[in-house]
Amino acid sequence: MTIGLFLGTLLGTMAIGVPIAFALLLCAVALMWHLDLFDAQIIAQNILNGADSFALMAVPFFLLAGEIMNAGGLSKRIVRIALALVGHIRGGLGYVTIMAGCVLAALSGSAVADAAALAALMVPMMTRAGHDKPTSAGLVAAASCIAPVIPPSIGLIVFGVAGGVSITKLFLAGIVPGLMLGLALAAAWWFVVRNSEDQMQTQARVGARERLRALAEGFWALMLPVIIIVGLRMGVFTPTEAAVVAAVYSLFVAVCIYRELAIKDLYAIFLDTARATSIVMFLIAAALVVAWLVNIADLPGMVVDLVEPFMDHPTLLMLAIMLLIVAICTCMDMIPAILILTPVLIPVIKEAGIDPVYFGVLFILNCSISLITPPVGSVLNVVAGSSKTSIEALVKGVWPFLLAMLCVLFLLVLFPSLVMVPANWFSR
Amino acid sequence: MHRAIRAYFGALKAILVVSLGLMVVLVFGNVLLRYLFNAGITVADELSRFCFVLVTFLGAILTIRERAHLGVDSVVKRLSPAGRRVCFGVAQVLMMIPIALFLQGSWEQMQINMSVRSPVIGYSMGLFYGIGVVFSVSVLLILASVLWRFLAGRLDEKALAPATEASAAQGTLQPPLAGAGGVIGMAGKERA
Numbered sequence: 054m055t056i057g058l059f060l061g062t063l064l065g066t067m068a069i070g071v072p073i074a075f076a077l078l079l080c081a082v083a084l085m086w087h088l089d090l091f092d093a094q095i096i097a098q099n100i101l102n103g104a105d106s107f108a109l110m111a112v113p114f115f116l117l118a119g120e121i122m123n124a125g126g127l128s129k130r131i132v133r134i135a136l137a138l139v140g141h142i143r144g145g146l147g148y149v150t151i152m153a154g155c156v157l158a159a160l161s162g163s164a165v166a167d168a169a170a171l172a173a174l175m176v177p178m179m180t181r182a183g184h185d186k187p188t189s190a191g192l193v194a195a196a197s198c199i200a201p202v203i204p205p206s207i208g209l210i211v212f213g214v215a216g217g218v219s220i221t222k223l224f225l226a227g228i229v230p231g232l233m234l235g236l237a238l239a240a241a242w243w244f245v246v247r248n249s250e251d252q253m254q255t256q257a258r259v260g261a262r263e264r265l266r267a268l269a270e271g272f273w274a275l276m277l278p279v280i281i282i283v284g285l286r287m288g289v290f291t292p293t294e295a296a297v298v299a300a301v302y303s304l305f306v307a308v309c310i311y312r313e314l315a316i317k318d319l320y321a322i323f324l325d326t327a328r329a330t331s332i333v334m335f336l337i338a339a340a341l342v343v344a345w346l347v348n349i350a351d352l353p354g355m356v357v358d359l360v361e362p363f364m365d366h367p368t369l370l371m372l373a374i375m376l377l378i379v380a381i382c383t384c385m386d387m388i389p390a391i392l393i394l395t396p397v398l399i400p401v402i403k404e405a406g407i408d409p410v411y412f413g414v415l416f417i418l419n420c421s422i423s424l425i426t427p428p429v430g431s432v433l434n435v436v437a438g439s440s441k442t443s444i445e446a447l448v449k450g451v452w453p454f455l456l457a458m459l460c461v462l463f464l465l466v467l468f469p470s471l472v473m474v475p476a477n478w479f480s481r
Numbered sequence: 482m483h484r485a486i487r488a489y490f491g492a493l494k495a496i497l498v499v500s501l502g503l504m505v506v507l508v509f510g511n512v513l514l515r516y517l518f519n520a521g522i523t524v525a526d527e528l529s530r531f532c533f534v535l536v537t538f539l540g541a542i543l544t545i546r547e548r549a550h551l552g553v554d555s556v557v558k559r560l561s562p563a564g565r566r567v568c569f570g571v572a573q574v575l576m577m578i579p580i581a582l583f584l585q586g587s588w589e590q591m592q593i594n595m596s597v598r599s600p601v602i603g604y605s606m607g608l609f610y611g612i613g614v615v616f617s618v619s620v621l622l623i624l625a626s627v628l629w630r631f632l633a634g635r636l637d638e639k640a641l642a643p644a645t646e647a648s649a650a651q652g653t654l655q656p657p658l659a660g661a662g663g664v665i666g667m668a669g670k671e672r673a
Contacts (some may be wrong), residue, residue: 069568070557071575072550078579096579097586097613104537105530105609110508112538113501201543224616290512297508318497331540332549384555 055350073389077339084346103341111210113330115294118303119161120322121214122164125307125314130271131156137259137267144246146179154196155235158203159278168197168432172439191450195438198421203231208417215395218409220292226414226476233461273306340392353400370405371466382423411472423460425451493539500532527601538616546623573628580620589615
């Protein structure tokens with residue numbers, strides 16, 4: 054009955070067009086009424102305290118870093134480095150896209166931001182070089198989906214807060230799976246290029262001096278992920294402090310070194326960041342009200358009873374949960390999916406003896422893949438709009454890369470040590 | 482009236498920018514001081530969190546006005562125009578319910594906590610819950626304004642679909658009162 058009410062209210066209100074944050078609040082109201090806890094102060098206290106969190110402050114800071122990065126020319130220089138290094142190989146622009154996707158992922162933490170930057174830079178370049186447009190746009194979309202897995206990642210921060218899991222450990226555990234996604238995309242691209250009929254032009258091989266110049270120009274941008282990862286690994290700062298360091302560093306580089314950002318531009322950048330922050334944070338605050346009531350109603354306990362047969366088979370349980378997440382994430386955006394499912398699933402996986410850090414990385418990886426699956430697939434929509442490609446054509450172009458990403462997910466479900474061994478090494 | 486509304490949203494934007502800037506200065510300043518001088522800003526944690534709550538809820542007033550909050554449009558867009566209108570009207574009314582409860586709860590909490598002081602800065606915790614009151618009143622007015630214009634038939638058809646993350650990223654959000662001559666429910670980008 055409680056599960057039915059929870060899902061019915063949530064899905065019903067969302068279906069008629071109520072924004073997800075409000076649907077969550079309505080869900081909370083319904084649960085309060087059902088549990089005989091009807092008190093307006095529960096909503097007020099939980100929603101305001103939900104936003105009053107030092108850990109979640111990393112969200113606006115990483116969003117700010119991403120905004121500054123795109124406006125201040127850091128993204129552009131990353132692409133130039135990748136071009137200088139691998140642009141001359143057959144299908145080189147594809148490898149440039151993947152490489153740039155991995156590096157941008159280590160700078161911004163938002164797939165949609167990366168998709169907007171990469172689509173604007175890479176799709177025209179790839180089509181001019183003779184690549185098929187839907188496939189090029191599909192690769193850009195897939196490469197953007199590495200962002201939520203490689204630290205810093207807004208998805209991992211939200212999961213960490215919602216599930217009470219160490220954000221630093223999640224960040225360090227995300228590095229290898231993120232790079233594996235990059236390698237899988239490179240393998241898929243190699244296969245696509247090998248079987249392609251297109252007349253592709255390769256970029257002229259640049260000399261050592263040009264490569265060094267590109268590296269020197271992009272050095273400051275490349276230092277950002279190094280600072281973040283080393284700082285977290287050495288315990289120099291918390292994820293929130295890492296985020297503010299990223300924002301200030303990006304600002305310094307964009308204003309003082311690259312000189313592509315004027316002080317007068319900052320008002321608009323800060324305002325856009327505040328807007329984006331409030332959308333994400335209001336959603337999180339609303340979800341934390343529901344999470345509190347979900348625990349009061351012992352919904353996780355009911356779910357544990359439902360999946361009792363899987364409890365002795367963690368791999369089977371993980372596969373079942375991953376399939377559930379795939380199904381849900383195809384029709385819901387990433388952050389709401391994390392916020393709704395995490396409080397329910399964390400007790401289940403703990404009961405089954407699965408490491409929450411491992412589960413978190415796979416959860417986010419799964420959500421990332423769903424960013425390029427229709428009908429919701431927000432990255433798919435952004436790239437389609439930016440590259441002026443129809444969704445249908447883009448879906449055809451993206452499927453080889455989607456398949457490659459699903460293979461990585463499947464591998465990580467079967468071999469947890471691929472996530473946990475490097476994660477434990479990084480966390481030592 | 483229009484001028485007052487525009488001034489209110491202009492003030493909100495200024496508060497958002499200042500609050501976010503203050504958060505950056507306080508948290509980064511703390512990191513810097515800790516490693517350079519083994520010191521810290523005592524009020525940094527509490528004040529930056531207060532600014533964060535301000536950014537969240539005052540920013541949400543702005544984004545609700547711009548209808549930028551994420552929704553799912555896969556069901557609504559399959560409906561006939563009449564069906565879409567019914568869903569939109571029902572959705573507007575439903576959205577007012579939790580906000581009205583939030584207003585009631587925030588008001589009660591504000592009164593209870595007026596004499597309670599925050600641990601470090603010592604500001605009244607009633608102020609903290611007051612953010613909820615400002616948010617709720619503003620949002621209720623925005624939603625009521627949108628509902629009124631919807632019932633009066635002065636709402637653009639395109640405005641009836643909820644925002645998605647993709648539309649937000651592409652900047653294709655359709656404010657509910659664009660072209661309706663209203664200011665309250667209209668996107669800041671359109672008027673302010």
